[in-house]
Amino acid sequence: MGPDEAVIGCTGELVLGTRGDAGPGEVLVRVRGGTETFLAWSDAPLPRGATVLVTESRGSRQVDVIKWADPLEALTDPGVGGAH
Template sequence: MTRDEAVVGCTGELLIGTRGAEGPGEVLVRIRGGSETFLAWSDEPLPEGATVLVVDSRGTRQVDVISWADPLEPPAG
């Protein structure tokens, strides 16, 4: 199980929502000059389309994510 430290700290979009303890979703992360998908685990369920921050690598293309709102973007609405 090789950890992918390059992905930690990157943001991405959930292609498939996470289910918390029930199972992972899938996240698309812009990294290494392109985009890659990873299984995404979170403590609480997160919906498809949510922007997330990768906080840890589990290795084997699996990451831990949290919900993320870019503090530099103006609020929606």
């Protein structure tokens, strides 16, 4: 199975933390109007529950991920830069 281009750029939540070079975790990704699970690889270990961004598809339901923080959340968080 070739790379899955539809998943690149999607965000998800780790249901099993990654271990960096020691092995993959598992990510639940919002894609194609639903959610799907993939093996998730990252350069550094990431904990279960972390929000991640899919940066690459390895095919065979495997993806590369990085830790993700939505930059727009800071605009809606009343404790960040809001009125005093």
